[in-house]
Amino acid sequence: MNQTPDRFLVDWLADGPDRGPGHGLDRALAATRRTNQRPGWTFASTWLPGRLAERSTTVPRSFAILVAAVLLAVALVTAVLLVGSARRAAPPFGLASKGNIVLDVDGSLYEANPDGSDPHPFAAKTLGFAYSPVFSPDGTKVAYLTQPAERAPKSIFVANADGTGAHNVTGDTAIITSPLGAPVWSPDGARIAFASTSDDGTNRIYTVGADGSGLTAITGPDASREAPAFSPDGSRLLYLHRAATILNPDDPSERVEIPAGFADCAATWAPDATEILGFGRSCTQLFRIPVSNPTTATKVDLPPGLINMASWRRTAP
DSSP: OOOOOOHHHHHHHHHHHHHOOHHHHHHHHHHHTSSSSOOOGSSSGGTHHHHHTGGGSSOHHHHHHHHHHHHHHHHHHHHHHHHHTTOOOSSSSSSOOOOOEEEETTEEEEEEETSSOEEEEOOOOOEEEEEEEEEEESSSSEEEEEESTTTTTEEEEETTTTTTOOEEEEEOOOOOOOOOOOOOOOTTSSSSEEEEEEETEEEEEEEEEESSEEEEEOOOOOOOOEEEEEESSSSOEEEEEEEEEEEEEEEEEEEEOOOOTTTSSEEEEESSSSSSEEEEEOOOOEEEEEOOGGGGOOOOOOOOOOOOOOOOOOOOO
């Protein structure tokens, strides 16, 4: 009874339907019903183009495997290219847990627990005085201004969140700014923007890597610029100079000038980086300004009065 279904069928066909045992065909068919069918996906006609499938009986199995491997490789390369060319995304949407608090008091850095208890000196290295500590968006680093004396030029240091690993990211470049001129992080935490007064008295905007690499003045000494702010996706930088200007920090020659009167006083980014809110002349007017075409700015209908701040709420996509 260990004969295979093929053996039953062969014996029955050899004797002929008239002379073979009556139970031969029944036993052969019963055995085939107990045999699993070949999965459909193993037939070339289910996944190869029609013409190729028609010739699949003459195509060696090794060639079919090679074709499948090539198709898979093309799909993987396409996926990598699509992911690599995507715009840098903003940090994930949602709330985060509270960590330690770092602050400056009379030129010294202090740290406190998340609930504000146990304030004590922050362990980060300074040059003597330190101001304006700002955590990176992911909370792993903190940047701050530091100087050896009250009227001395400042430097920007970056340290780990616990104060270890503090290092000077601006090198020998003298940073001339007020204690309130806090460094500004890019959304991905890879670099910092700041304003500093040059020898001729004009404010210039700089960017530098969080590791101290690539210190670059992205505006010239022809006029003062201030209040740098990265777009939420990190691809552009906004600053003020009589009116707002938006530029590509990787190529400062790519810039968009906001027409006078739309953002002379201040400006803030929209969460999707497609618009800015501009505070018009004397901070008494508010405009929605499309980054792609600032001349089509729309005035927001407000009651008369001074505008101190306006911002868009960030909501889930």
